[in-house]
Amino acid sequence: MIIFLGPTPAWQRTMAFDRLVIDGVNRSSEVAEYASGKSVNAARVAHTLGRKVLTMGFAGGVRGEQLTGDLEAAGMQHAFVRVRPETRQCLTIIDRSTGAATELIEESSALADEDYEALQVRLEDVLDDARMLVLSGSLPPNGPADLYAKLVSLARAKGVRTIVDARDEPLRLAADAGADVCKVNVSELLSTIASTDDSPDGIVHAIESLRQERDGWVIVTHGAQPTLVGGRDGLYRLDAPPVTAISPIGSGDAFAAGLACGLVDGMSLPDAARLASACGSANAITPRAGFIDPATVEQLQRQVSWEKLQ
DSSP states (O other): OEEEEESOOEEEEEEEESSOOTTSOOOOSEEEEEEESHHHHHHHHHHHTTOOEEEEEEEEHHHHHHHHHHHHHTTOEEOOEEESSOOEEEEEEEETTTTEEEEEOOOOOOOOHHHHHHHHHHHHHHGGGOSEEEEESOOOTTOOTTHHHHHHHHHHHTTOEEEEEOOHHHHHHHHHTTOSEEEEEHHHHHHHTTOOOOSHHHHHHHHHHHHTTOSSEEEEEETTEEEEEEETTEEEEEEOOOOOOSOOTTHHHHHHHHHHHHHHTTOOHHHHHHHHHHHHHHHHTSSSTTOOOHHHHHHHHTTOEEEEOO
């Protein structure tokens, strides 16, 4: 089983327009509502690929009920902690005439200390059945910066590998706690180490700064640009096949899901990264985050290249 845990899930609405006119009246040609947020998107991708998943986090209010109901309708197991604040709602706007996808994000509400304690206890109860723990997403306001680090330590004590898709202090602390993989995009990486140098050399330096002498890997996605993978034995570049994107929202989450699936299946890191890249690309050619076609993933996976840089 792969556990996907994120403290800030969302109830998502995606609206597509043939042509979006700012300051005008716009009528959507397509609307979809579904459970989302980074961990939920990733869990849905892994579930679609046929893996047993468990989604965890916080759910509150009517939208929290909608979120868990949507997961149940999809046949996905969950173990959310019920909280008082309403689950947030986010909106994706797709302009088909330009290919632009705009994300409007509602911030999560602050939670009580006992909510985090309940989540930790619930995770401890299910870790014995897990082979991988994927932690992803930002924390609620005033959330404990060491949350992911604590959960990584719990997983390591059970022999469960971890992937952390986060940024800033929560990611740094999780890396220090022994996360097996830190997965970020370029802006998240630079923010985490307080750097503004987005040159190729600057990004390589940032990877090494985050990884330091740890045994874990740092994986840095960059949209349609090559993905960089840094580990103890060197730096690698991953080139995804070109696709015509409809919406890139959720592609990083799909990448994390594919990576988790590959590693759990016993793939080498290069092969798992190829699967991850194919999942990210497959997500980008759909309007909804976390929705992929397995046949498309298989086709794209054969086109992903892997090269050692240093």
